Amino acid sequence: MTFVFSPPAQASVAIAGSADLFPVHRIYCVGRNYADHAIEMGDTGREAPFFFMKPADAVLPVAEGSVGVMPYPSMTQDLQHEIELVVAIGRGGKDIAVADAVAHIWGYAIGLDMTRRDLQGASKKLGRPWCTGKGFDYSAPIGPLHREVPSGTISLQVNGVPRQAGTLGNMIWNVAETIAQLSTLFELQAGDLIFTGTPAGVAAVVPGDLLEGRIEGLGSLQVRIDQ
Numbered sequence: 490m491t492f493v494f495s496p497p498a499q500a501s502v503a504i505a506g507s508a509d510l511f512p513v514h515r516i517y518c519v520g521r522n523y524a525d526h527a528i529e530m531g532d533t534g535r536e537a538p539f540f541f542m543k544p545a546d547a548v549l550p551v552a553e554g555s556v557g558v559m560p561y562p563s564m565t566q567d568l569q570h571e572i573e574l575v576v577a578i579g580r581g582g583k584d585i586a587v588a589d590a591v592a593h594i595w596g597y598a599i600g601l602d603m604t605r606r607d608l609q610g611a612s613k614k615l616g617r618p619w620c621t622g623k624g625f626d627y628s629a630p631i632g633p634l635h636r637e638v639p640s641g642t643i644s645l646q647v648n649g650v651p652r653q654a655g656t657l658g659n660m661i662w663n664v665a666e667t668i669a670q671l672s673t674l675f676e677l678q679a680g681d682l683i684f685t686g687t688p689a690g691v692a693a694v695v696p697g698d699l700l701e702g703r704i705e706g707l708g709s710l711q712v713r714i715d716q
């Protein structure tokens with residue numbers, strides 16, 4: 490039996506104001522990086538940040554001014570949104586000092602760390618990995634990358650109703666500290682994306698819902714949940 494081998498495409502995300510694409514190398518995510526969300530997930534205190542990953546091709550790139558369409562994933566009854574600031578690495582390195590970290594950043598985007606909360610919860614209970622809860626196909630919708638440094642508010646509405654709201658300054662570990670910590674564990678490379686955690690208010694979505702995330706300075710990210 491023969492078949493034609495189709496090589497996998499390079500995962501990529503949009504760049505604001507450009508037709509060029511930013512190739513994605515890896516997707517790192519920070520857990521519990523806003524105090525109010527850590528509390529809603531049952532944690533308190535400033536422990537060292539912890540990380541998990543999604544596959545690079547979990548990105549669902551959403552071009553400027555368009556609405557992304559995310560298929561409702563299989564094997565879950567509790568798909569939840571987490572609005573996050575995404576940092577794109579433009580220059581790699583390991584053991585990066587906090588003071589040098591910002592110089593490794595290429596740009597910033599709005600992202601959604603979509604989560605099968607029921608599967609993640611079962612994994613936590615059993616001490617198992619989070620891959621099925623966090624790293625599934627299309628689990629990382631992301632808007633275009635901007636070069637400007639954002640600051641200020643981060644929020645998410647579902648069907649026009651506010652769900653999540655916070656300020657980037659409320660991160661437990663700021664962007665520079667996160668890059669420094671992550672680079673002690675992995676050698677960062679150009680093309681890496683880092684999801685930097687979500688504020689409180691995570692909740693379920695259903696097919697037909699329209700999610701609209703906003704971060705001051707980065708515009709908005711719109712995603713509709715499909716069947």
Ligand code: MN
Pocket residue numbers: 518519520571573602684686687
């Ligand atoms: Mn998250």
